[in-house]
Amino acid sequence: QVQLVESGGGLVQAGGSLRLSCAASGRPLSSTTMGWFRQAPGKEREFVAAISWSGASPIYADSVQGRFTIARDNARNTVYLQMNSLKPEDTAVYYCAGSTTYISRRQHEYAYWGQGTQVTVSS
Secondary structure, three states, rough: EEEEEEEOOOOEEOOOOOEOOOOOOOOOOHOEEEEEEEEEOOOOOOOEEOOOOOOOOOOOOOOOOEEEEEEEEHOOEEEEEEEEEHHHHHOEEEEEEEEEOOEEEOOHHEEEEEOEEEEEEOO
16 A cells, blocks of 8 residues: 655746655555646546656656656655646646556556645736
């Protein structure tokens, strides 16, 4: 079992930056694919980014490509999402998720989920 706790959300102006963190406990992250998803008000939860256990070849949603960077520190059991050039449409609750399968954009591949952290981008 893996417990995931997100932090780092908040209110930021458009064009600003935030770094989200996801701390894991209960199981080493070193063998776990990690992903970030988000859910905006009135919308379905969507994929944002994912990274394999080795950290190689992360994948991103088209909407965040070039602005967001996912990274992991297996020694600290932590995954990060650096978000730059934020836009009002990035406003959402951001969720960290873990999977024991290969890197994927599909939510059902992820067995472990955090409670989420709110990101609000003002225009």
